[in-house]
Amino acid sequence: MADSKSLLNVSNIETAYYGRLTVLRGVSLEVRQGHIVTLLGSNGAGKSTLLKTIMGMIPDQPEKGAVEFAGQRLNGRDPEDIARLGIGYVLEGRGIFPELTVEENLRLGAYTRQSGTDIAGDLARTHALFPILQERRMQFAGTLSGGEQQMLAIARALLMRPRLLMLDEPSLGLAPRLVAEIFRVIAEINRDGTSILLVEQNARMALGVAHYGYVLESGRLVLEGPAKELVENPNVQELYLGVRGELSVKGYKRYKIKRRWA
Numbered sequence: 001m002a003d004s005k006s007l008l009n010v011s012n013i014e015t016a017y018y019g020r021l022t023v024l025r026g027v028s029l030e031v032r033q034g035h036i037v038t039l040l041g042s043n044g045a046g047k048s049t050l051l052k053t054i055m056g057m058i059p060d061q062p063e064k065g066a067v068e069f070a071g072q073r074l075n076g077r078d079p080e081d082i083a084r085l086g087i088g089y090v091l092e093g094r095g096i097f098p099e100l101t102v103e104e105n106l107r108l109g110a111y112t113r114q115s116g117t118d119i120a121g122d123l124a125r126t127h128a129l130f131p132i133l134q135e136r137r138m139q140f141a142g143t144l145s146g147g148e149q150q151m152l153a154i155a156r157a158l159l160m161r162p163r164l165l166m167l168d169e170p171s172l173g174l175a176p177r178l179v180a181e182i183f184r185v186i187a188e189i190n191r192d193g194t195s196i197l198l199v200e201q202n203a204r205m206a207l208g209v210a211h212y213g214y215v216l217e218s219g220r221l222v223l224e225g226p227a228k229e230l231v232e233n234p235n236v237q238e239l240y241l242g243v244r245g246e247l248s249v250k251g252y253k254r255y256k257i258k259r260r261w262a
Contacts, residue, residue, distance in 0.1 A: 170186070
């Protein structure tokens, strides 16, 4: 059984993408209530596949293992059911509707909800987080800059009032100033009580906001630990933080950190 403080538990899952190539092999991770957990790894490691498996977006997957959210098993559920349980997902590439206005995109995020008053309040909150979206609310989403589109995608997911927000590469392709702004907002969302599972190539920024981290390589978890310890790990420094060292990927198992929650 999951720990009472656990929100998301992924247990020894194996996922074959479209029934052919096995992408995830025995992957287990945990997101605790109120925490930011980051998932690091090179391109093709299986990070996006893991998020899609959690969200029920790959048919008939996982082949083995279990995914549980708030004590409920997610295996076999469709994405809409999973969203209704309280998981918001911002895909890599944002997935906004370019032919709709900013406000129309935002209101689509609240499709699972009933109360117009509550929605109005949450719209005000997203405008406070992203003031530019209020300025551009009647503008077609496709005319926004890349950074503005990313803000819109995150804000739309927040309109669901998720207990867990999954973000796939939120800083991809953004200028450094906008990257800093996105991570400021991620930290603020978490302070307001939303747990976050973050896939991010910018390891330094991700570990700077996260409580805990995992490293995924070739579909297997090779390293995990509190974010502050991963920052100091020689392999993470060399492979993800640009710090030159003497260790290589072969050193992962020697330096594996046992699971310890602060």
